[in-house]
Amino acid sequence: MRIAVFCSSSPTIDSKFIDLAFELGSGIARSGAELVSGGGHISAMGAISRGARSVGGRTIGIIPQKLVDIEFADHESDELIVVDSMRTRKAKIEDLSDAFITLPGGLGTLEELFEIWVGRYLKFHDKPVIILDPYGIYQPLHALVEHLENENFVKPGMRDLLHWATSVEEAVAVAHGK
Known part of the structure; x- marks a missing residue:
């Protein structure tokens, strides 16, 4: 089982979001799942x-070469897959992952969330899509x-394909289909 997380790479966010990301990573690892991420080492992404690694979890980072070149890569990942573009990165994350959890983030995070959510609605995949939002950022x-x-503008039932969670435990359980 592999769980992808979409989250912020901004170095200016409140530390509570960094702590939430760390807690989610360790929760994913404790559940027995591998973590799939955007492969960066800063902010919530790092x-x-x-x-995950703090409790012995396995991490897979997927990052475009352009971000590796500016020293953004998490070289401590168990597996770091370097790709040519953001589009390739997102496709690889989708292919490798069995579920998707979105943490509070900015435009890039929202773009990833919307793409994976619409893909589920259009039946390109049937993997769980979860927003973990204990602080109400996405209200x-x-x-x-x-x-x-x-x-x-949004078809009936589309909203139901997205699970809104307020705790790490809930988000991880939904990712595992519980």
Whole structure:
């Protein structure tokens, strides 16, 4: 079982989000799953991998060469797959992973979430898609999606394909299909 995590690489976010990422990484590893990440070593992205490795978990990082060149790569990953582009990175993450958890993040994180969620809706995969949001960062997004559904821009049932979790334990359990 491999669980991908989409999260922030911003060095300016509050430390509570770094701590959450570390906790999620260790929770994924303790569940027996491998972690698949964007392969960076800073911010939440680095913390998630450090968390997994802190309890003996295996980490797989997937990163474009351009980010390796600017010293962004997590060279401590058990497996670091270097690809040519962000599009290739996302495709490889999707192929390798059995579930997807999204942590609070910015535009890149949202873009990854939306792509994997729409892919599930269109039946390109049937893997769990989870948002772990104990701090309510995504509450405006939750309300927006509901509003878009009410206005018939989001089809009925699409919202139900996304699980909103508030604890690491809940997110990991849903990822495992529990």
